[in-house]
Amino acid sequence: MPIERAFETMIFRSRWILAPFYFGLVVALLMLMVKFCQELIHLVPHVFSMTENETILMVLSLIDMSLAGNLLLMVIFAGYENFVSKIDTGDHEDRPDWMGKVDFAGLKLKLIASIVAISGIHLLKAFMNVGTLDKGDLGWMIGIHMTFVVSGVLLALMDRIVEPPGGAH
Numbered sequence: 001m002p003i004e005r006a007f008e009t010m011i012f013r014s015r016w017i018l019a020p021f022y023f024g025l026v027v028a029l030l031m032l033m034v035k036f037c038q039e040l041i042h043l044v045p046h047v048f049s050m051t052e053n054e055t056i057l058m059v060l061s062l063i064d065m066s067l068a069g070n071l072l073l074m075v076i077f078a079g080y081e082n083f084v085s086k087i088d089t090g091d092h093e094d095r096p097d098w099m100g101k102v103d104f105a106g107l108k109l110k111l112i113a114s115i116v117a118i119s120g121i122h123l124l125k126a127f128m129n130v131g132t133l134d135k136g137d138l139g140w141m142i143g144i145h146m147t148f149v150v151s152g153v154l155l156a157l158m159d160r161i162v163e164p165p166g167g168a169h
Contacts, residue, residue: 015084022080029072036065053128060128064121071114078107105159112152119145 043050043058050058077096081087082104089095123145126133 018079018084022076022084025072025076029069029076032065032069032072036062036069039065057125057128060121060125064118064125067114067118067121071111071118074107074110074114078110082107105163108155109152109159112148112155116145116148116152119148 039058039061047055047058077087123141126138126141130138
C-alpha cells in the first residue's frame, strides 16, 4: 500500500530528529573540557601549597570530569549508531573496538557502571572530608550510591534473563 509505505518511510527518516540531540551532547562534551581545563589551570599553581588531602580531592575532581566525558562519548557514539546512522570512519586505526558493537542493553550497563563510578568518586570525596560533613548527608550519599549499585546489578540480571549466555532461551 502506498500510504503505508509513505508512513513507514516517514517514521524511518524521523530518526534524524535525534541528530541535533547528539550534536548538543558534543557541545556539552566541549563545555566539560573547558571546565576541566579551567579547574586544572586554577589548581596547578597551588599544588605546592596544597595538603595531601587537597591534592587527592583535586585529582578525584579531574577523574570525575573525565568519567563524565567518557559517559558522554559513549552515549554519543552508541546512541547515534544505534538510532540514527552508522558512523563511517573506514578502517581508521584509532576507531575504538567497541564502536558499532554496543547495543542498547550494553549501553545501559555501561551507563549505570559509569554512574556508579562517578557516585563512588563523590562518596570518596565526602569520606575525605568526613569530619566536616553532616552524618545525615553522608547517610543519604551512601544510600543513593547503593541504589545505583543495586540498580546496576538488577539491570544486568534482567538482561541476562532476557538474553542468557550462549543465546539459549
